[in-house]
Amino acid sequence: MIKKAKSSKDNVLKFPSKLSDLDKEIEAIIFVAAEPLDVDTIESKVSKKGNVPESLEKLKQEYSNRGINLICIKDKWSFRTSPNLSSLMSQEKTVEKKLSRAAVETLAIIVYHQPVTRAEIEEIRGVAFGTNTLEILMELNWVKPGGRKDVPGRPIQYITTDDFLSHFNIQKLSDLPTIDELGAAGLIDSSSVDNAIFGTGKFYKEKQEEKKDDIYSNIDEMLNSTLEPEEKD
Structure with missing residues (x-):
């Protein structure tokens, strides 16, 4: 008597989902691009009509378990080597360009204080700018002008770019690490550093709003104190 083979759910073969023509075009466009692309740029290059954001999410899923991943940083898409293979990639020969200490300090100040002017950077560092220190960071496209400060002379303010986030793989x-995290890692002595030094533009805006709230909440008290001498007369 011949026994029938039992079927099992585990024996079901799973084939990769089929890519549409639009998916393939998007895949090719991102692959050959020299820099990360946003959705609008991708839509302007494809010949097929369709839902580009939906295709991007589909491709992201397709590549999630491969050696090359499709990732999105600051609304821009690009292919990157899987983080799991970073040790393998480190075997490749690389050419490193070391930044000067002045450039590293300047970049750190801009990162944590942006938007910040040249004079403010010099004040924080305690020394005047060296030759091309800020220009080097701008050539790397990690720093760019971010408008002018509304003070006499209207000096240029500097901020970090999307390339800075992309280079350091920061969303x-x-x-970015906080003062407590840097202290825990032994990189700084957090007991001797003012927390305000590590505030971003948002942090300072919030602090300024708090100060305004304090002023307005105490305005009655201030007025009363100025009227007291007249009342005594």
């Missing part, structure tokens, strides 16, 4: 500035 957003709030992902």
Whole structure:
């Protein structure tokens, strides 16, 4: 008597989902691009009509378990080597360009204080700018002008770029380490450093709003104190 083979759910073969023509075009466009692309740029290059954001999410899922991943940083898409293979990639020969200490300090100040002017950077560092220190960071496209400060002379303010986030694989500035995290890692002595030094532009804006709230909440008290001498007369 011949026994029938039992079927099992585990024996079901799973084939990769089929890519549409639009998916393939998007895949090719991002692959050959020299820099990360946003959705609008991708839409302007494809010949097929369709839902580009939906295709991007589909491709992201397709590449999630491969050696090359499709990732999105600051709304821009690019292919990157899987983080799991970083040790393998480190075997490749690389050419490193070391930044001067002045450039590293300047970059750190801009990162944590932005938007910040040249004079403010010099004040924080305690020394005047060296030759091309700020220009080097701008050539790397890690720093760029971010408008002018509304003070006499209207000096230029500097901020970090999307390339800075992309280079250091940071999604957003709030992902940067805090003073407590840097202290825990032994990189700084957090007991002798003012927390305000590590505030971002958002941090300072919030602090300024708090100060304004304190002023307005105490305005009655201030007025009363100025009227007291007249009342005594």
